Amino acid sequence: MLLTRDGIKDIDKWRHAGIKLPNYDVEKVAEKTKQNPTWLHFGAGNIFRGFIALLQQNLLDKGLSKTGIIAVESYDYEIIEKIYVPYDNLSLLVIMHADGTLEVEVIGSISDKILADPLREDWVKLKNIFANPSLQIVSFTITEKAYNLKDFSGEYIKEVKEDIENGPEKPHGLMAKIVSLIYTRYLKGQYPIALLSLDNFSGNGERLFSSIKTITEEWVKKGFIEGKFLDYLTNPAKVSFPLSMIDKIVPRPSEEIKKKLEDLGIEKMDIIKTGKNTIIAPFVNAEKIHYLVIEDKFPNGRPPLEEAGVIFTDKETVEKVERMKVTTCLNPLHTTLAIFGCLLNYNTIADEMRDPCLKKLVEKIGYEEGLPVVVHPGVLDPKEFLREVIEVRFSNPYMPDTPQRIATDTSQKMAIRFGETIKSYKQREDLNVTDLKYIPFVIAGWCRYLMGVDDEGKAMTLSPDPLLEDLKSHVSKIKLGDVDSIQDNLKPILSNEHIFGLNLYEVGLGEKIENYFKELIIGPGAVRRTLEKYLENVNIYRKNY
Numbered sequence: 001m002l003l004t005r006d007g008i009k010d011i012d013k014w015r016h017a018g019i020k021l022p023n024y025d026v027e028k029v030a031e032k033t034k035q036n037p038t039w040l041h042f043g044a045g046n047i048f049r050g051f052i053a054l055l056q057q058n059l060l061d062k063g064l065s066k067t068g069i070i071a072v073e074s075y076d077y078e079i080i081e082k083i084y085v086p087y088d089n090l091s092l093l094v095i096m097h098a099d100g101t102l103e104v105e106v107i108g109s110i111s112d113k114i115l116a117d118p119l120r121e122d123w124v125k126l127k128n129i130f131a132n133p134s135l136q137i138v139s140f141t142i143t144e145k146a147y148n149l150k151d152f153s154g155e156y157i158k159e160v161k162e163d164i165e166n167g168p169e170k171p172h173g174l175m176a177k178i179v180s181l182i183y184t185r186y187l188k189g190q191y192p193i194a195l196l197s198l199d200n201f202s203g204n205g206e207r208l209f210s211s212i213k214t215i216t217e218e219w220v221k222k223g224f225i226e227g228k229f230l231d232y233l234t235n236p237a238k239v240s241f242p243l244s245m246i247d248k249i250v251p252r253p254s255e256e257i258k259k260k261l262e263d264l265g266i267e268k269m270d271i272i273k274t275g276k277n278t279i280i281a282p283f284v285n286a287e288k289i290h291y292l293v294i295e296d297k298f299p300n301g302r303p304p305l306e307e308a309g310v311i312f313t314d315k316e317t318v319e320k321v322e323r324m325k326v327t328t329c330l331n332p333l334h335t336t337l338a339i340f341g342c343l344l345n346y347n348t349i350a351d352e353m354r355d356p357c358l359k360k361l362v363e364k365i366g367y368e369e370g371l372p373v374v375v376h377p378g379v380l381d382p383k384e385f386l387r388e389v390i391e392v393r394f395s396n397p398y399m400p401d402t403p404q405r406i407a408t409d410t411s412q413k414m415a416i417r418f419g420e421t422i423k424s425y426k427q428r429e430d431l432n433v434t435d436l437k438y439i440p441f442v443i444a445g446w447c448r449y450l451m452g453v454d455d456e457g458k459a460m461t462l463s464p465d466p467l468l469e470d471l472k473s474h475v476s477k478i479k480l481g482d483v484d485s486i487q488d489n490l491k492p493i494l495s496n497e498h499i500f501g502l503n504l505y506e507v508g509l510g511e512k513i514e515n516y517f518k519e520l521i522i523g524p525g526a527v528r529r530t531l532e533k534y535l536e537n538v539n540i541y542r543k544n545y
């Protein structure tokens with residue numbers, strides 16, 4: 001069986017293999033989308049295909065929408081070349097249940113693909129779509145770093161500097177490309193639009209707005225674009241930047257799932273790693289559970305995604321629910337498992353959950369250190385959410401999620417995942433920031449991870465991170481087995497407000513972290529021994545919330 005528009009016409013074979021097919025005519029939907037584009041999505045990677053495209057597929061299946069999503073890739077063109085084109089933009093979604101059963105579905109809601117590159121013909125097509133009044137949503141899953149314009153010294157990064165100098169004709173970075181494209185829409189008729197960040201960090205819509213506004217202001221200053229464009233961009237009735245909280249664990253494609261699909265008779269299921277390090281396949285493997293909460297601010301309308309389970313609400317509720325997930329109930333625990341999983345050579349997050357010390361570590365961070373500062377968002381219950389994360393989602397033995405994937409870009413995540421809780425402790429009169437134990441312990445673990453040596457003392461490959469070289473330059477002077485070699489080498493990291501959102505020494509945690517770190521570098525096996533020392537004989541208090 002071939003995953004192509006022709007291939008899926010052989011309905012009986014797919015049904016016989018137990019694979020669900022779109023309940024609509026994929027080609028007709030693609031044609032309607034061409035005539036009436038409503039939704040563009042930047043970042044054609046795994047979460048888009050495994051979650052966002054599924055939502056639209058639900059609406060198409062139920063006849064609640066007539067058009068699909070157009071996938072746009074601005075960064076890693078190989079994804080389109082190798083994973084979209086050969087499969088006519090179709091993908092397979094494989095849901096892995098905790099009992100080992102698989103639910104497989106062909107996703108047909110991605111109606112077209114575009115390379116956002118001003119040097120290619122596609123750029124004209126993209127500009128035309130942006131100029132079309134029918135366009136309602138431009139959404140993004142492009143990773144947190146794609147929104148950055150400045151480096152940690154506050155200077156524009158090289159690519160952004162060049163984009164600012166060169167103007168809207170041939171932008172290179174995505175933020176400049178978006179300004180250029182939205183400017184086209186403004187010139188055509190100032191049509192309304194929602195720019196929806198679905199990336200996994202606090203205040204995602206605001207950060208998208210801020211980056212776009214900054215480029216706009218620079219281009220207005222240089223006379224590349226009209227000053228009145230700023231009025232359009234800052235008028236929420238015209239251009240909105242809804243906040244969102246997105247949650248679905250979509251691991252990288254797994255060899256085991258590939259084999260299972262091939263055993264079902266599906267051909268060409270190879271997993272690729274692109275030159276830009278995207279690991280992607282014609283299929284996406286994911287968990288069943290997911291949550292998407294979005295601020296309901298769509299000036300040009302939107303599909304009825306509530307019918308596909310999306311929660312639309314006000315800004316304050318999204319902020320609360322997002323803080324609950326990203327700063328407390330899921331992502332800090334994930335990052336904790338990523339760091340210690342790499343150090344202890346675990347292959348999956350689920351395996352780590354069977355390690356009593358690691359399980360207790362995430363329980364301590366979640367129930368005892370995190371939950372007391374979470375504000376109940378109303379639409380989801382934090383304690384129940386946390387329980388589901390720990391007991392059901394992370395523990396699912398069939399989820400092929402790796403600590404190495406989650407360890408990617410950790411420097412970009414520290415401030416949100418741990419810094420926010422530290423800040424809350426500092427602000428709260430009834431709590432004492434120096435009472436925190438396990439969050440500082442994880443930060444010490446991250447510094448230990450950066451040494452690039454596992455707990456057995458063997459070299460380990462570190463996951464990509466934009467600050468990796470800089471961070472490694474500090475810890476490279478520290479030697480496993482030589483506690484005194486710590487000297488002042490952690491100071492530049494732990495005092496860096498860009499990384500943690502605050503100076504950890506100023507809040508009274510720097511020395512505590514250094515002390516944990518010393519225990520972690522006593523020698524091979526020290527990570528395991530320290531974990532046991534602090535976690536083996538402790539109880540977990542799950543206070544009522």
Ligand SMILES: NC(=O)C1=CN([C@@H]2O[C@H](COP(=O)(O)OP(=O)(O)OC[C@H]3O[C@@H](n4cnc5c(N)ncnc54)[C@H](O)[C@@H]3O)[C@@H](O)[C@H]2O)C=CC1
Binds near residue numbers: 074174198246249280
């Ligand atoms: N995988 C997951 O479980 C979830 C992911 N997310 C969010 O989605 C993001 C992407 O995740 P995946 O799709 O799984 O990753 P992926 O590695 O499959 O795809 C990453 C996408 O981001 C694009 N990208 C990377 N750097 C870029 C840059 N500098 N400029 C423009 N585009 C860039 C890539 O080209 C690719 O399209 C995550 O960082 C997270 O914020 C949110 C919830 C769940």
Ligand SMILES: O=P(O)(O)OC[C@H]1O[C@](O)(CO)[C@@H](O)[C@@H]1O
Binds near residue numbers: 200250405406
């Ligand atoms: O650490 P990352 O790259 O943001 O990924 C964290 C994982 O947890 C999630 O937050 C689950 O929703 C997803 O973003 C991803 O599977």
